[in-house]
Amino acid sequence: MNKENFEYLSNNLKYLGFGEDMNDVLFEEMQKQVSQFQLSYKTVFGKDAVEAILHFRKSNINEIYFFDKYYLHLRKFVDGIELVQPFYIFKGKGITCKEAYNLLCGRAINKDLTNKEGQTYNAWLQLDLSGKENESFKIKQYHQNYGFDLLNNLIRLPIKELSDPLDQERLIKSLERGNLQLVVFIKDGAEIKLWIAANPRFKIINVYDANHRIVKEYSPGFPSDEILSGQKSNNGLNMNTNNEGDGNVKKEEIPSSPIKGIGSLSTGQQRPKRNRISI
Numbered sequence: 001m002n003k004e005n006f007e008y009l010s011n012n013l014k015y016l017g018f019g020e021d022m023n024d025v026l027f028e029e030m031q032k033q034v035s036q037f038q039l040s041y042k043t044v045f046g047k048d049a050v051e052a053i054l055h056f057r058k059s060n061i062n063e064i065y066f067f068d069k070y071y072l073h074l075r076k077f078v079d080g081i082e083l084v085q086p087f088y089i090f091k092g093k094g095i096t097c098k099e100a101y102n103l104l105c106g107r108a109i110n111k112d113l114t115n116k117e118g119q120t121y122n123a124w125l126q127l128d129l130s131g132k133e134n135e136s137f138k139i140k141q142y143h144q145n146y147g148f149d150l151l152n153n154l155i156r157l158p159i160k161e162l163s164d165p166l167d168q169e170r171l172i173k174s175l176e177r178g179n180l181q182l183v184v185f186i187k188d189g190a191e192i193k194l195w196i197a198a199n200p201r202f203k204i205i206n207v208y209d210a211n212h213r214i215v216k217e218y219s220p221g222f223p224s225d226e227i228l229s230g231q232k233s234n235n236g237l238n239m240n241t242n243n244e245g246d247g248n249v250k251k252e253e254i255p256s257s258p259i260k261g262i263g264s265l266s267t268g269q270q271r272p273k274r275n276r277i278s279i
Contacts, residue, residue, distance in 0.1 A: 102178025
């Protein structure tokens, strides 16, 4: 068995959000020198159950193994709906497990992409969950020319985290990963905690209540006096901390290597990003 190959693959798993718990079984499977094998990874996001089936194959000319793809199986806690989607890996890079979960929840993620001609561009990616083509949900792209500017949309909202440059940067990065993010709205001295998510398709920010039900898309003056009145009389909404997103904004490592392949793609401003996907 090639130990450098094992270290490379174990780093791939860590980068893609699968942690290090599978390293021992990965080592054992590679020692068998079989042509291909699969690993299973289970976790929960909030109360939603997620299982990933990771596919590895051995080179036809040497003992090197490749991590080709993984299938993410999502079972939603609220309604029991089950969804499955393949995500492809290129040179150890691709959609992370958390990003894949966010996509299957209907939210969008932001990535740097590279087309077949080698040109780099930035786009938001979102699954079309209305139906599958060739066993996959189609991935729609909303690129720079589509006109969705995350920061310009955010600064129209009275969000407390935007007043601090570091918190603002962390908030933007969290939303770009597709997270449903908890923030504090401020109006006339009152504070209210609500969830937000980027919605590039409609060029807006979605706002959700404590139960992750959409309140409304933002408009000037949001949040409304009615919502804030409820906040004052009830001493704050009872926010559920079993969230799908990051909860409090925090740092996460942002990789910088090229990546490829995430399923079938169709078409759609952001500043230059970290990770690239070749399509």
